[in-house]
Amino acid sequence: MIRISRGILIPAGVPLQGAAALAAYTEANPLSVLSHLSAAQLWRIPLPSVEGNDWRIHLANPPSVGAPRRVNVVGHRLALAVGETLQFDGVRLTSAARTWLDIASCLSLQDLVAGGDFLVCRHGPDFPSPRQAIASIDELVQMVARHHGHRGLRTARLALELIRAGADSPPETFMRLALVEAGLPEPELNVVVHDAPGWEEVRVSREDLRGVGM
Numbered sequence: 237m238i239r240i241s242r243g244i245l246i247p248a249g250v251p252l253q254g255a256a257a258l259a260a261y262t263e264a265n266p267l268s269v270l271s272h273l274s275a276a277q278l279w280r281i282p283l284p285s286v287e288g289n290d291w292r293i294h295l296a297n298p299p300s301v302g303a304p305r306r307v308n309v310v311g312h313r314l315a316l317a318v319g320e321t322l323q324f325d326g327v328r329l330t331s332a333a334r335t336w337l338d339i340a341s342c343l344s345l346q347d348l349v350a351g352g353d354f355l356v357c358r359h360g361p362d363f364p365s366p367r368q369a370i371a372s373i374d375e376l377v378q379m380v381a382r383h384h385g386h387r388g389l390r391t392a393r394l395a396l397e398l399i400r401a402g403a404d405s406p407p408e409t410f411m412r413l414a415l416v417e418a419g420l421p422e423p424e425l426n427v428v429v430h431d432a433p434g435w436e437e438v439r440v441s442r443e444d445l446r447g448v449g450m
Contacts (some may be wrong), residue, residue, distance in 0.1 A: 269295070271314060272330075283347070294310045296330070343388075353399055355376070359402075380392050
């Protein structure tokens with residue numbers, strides 16, 4: 237057995253990465269949940285390099301209990317409503333929408349928009365790579381409306397006005413934001429392009445960004 241923290245032992249040979257490395261921290265205390273940047277990494281929310289390389293474990297307890305205190309753990313106190321926590325690969329963590337709100341306190345507006353774009357991105361069955369949204373824009377809106385006075389709330393409110401479904405990556409989000417900031421019309425995202433009817437072979441392609449009117 238390998239001791240990784242007070243009262244937390246991992247069998248030797250178990251890969252210490254991903255959810256397997258984090259489950260023990262939530263199992264050690266039934267009130268603790270993975271949160272903030274650690275939850276964001278499990279949800280695969282794109283993070284800037286500094287935050288993405290934060291190897292510390294972010295854990296949250298209810299306010300009445302006090303923040304977790306362990307080596308290499310960043311402790312938080314969160315009042316979590318019903319539906320704001322769930323099980324993911326054996327780990328208790330904050331929901332995708334709640335995680336997005338919590339990381340609003342440490343991300344820039346652009347990076348938070350990119351994270352929101354990732355969560356709400358969806359593509360239908362006619363798209364070359366169909367994709368289901370992890371959270372809806374409505375869920376993000378409701379999460380922000382539910383938590384008055386939350387850290388990062390101003391950034392989250394500004395981000396909500398800029399989030400769009402359809403961007404597959406942060407570079408697409410950043411390009412879209414730059415075009416709008418420059419005063420250009422907002423582009424359409426990931427437009428599926430079909431050949432004209434009557435062709436012997438129907439080909440499908442997609443454009444990451446297409447300017448309005450093109």
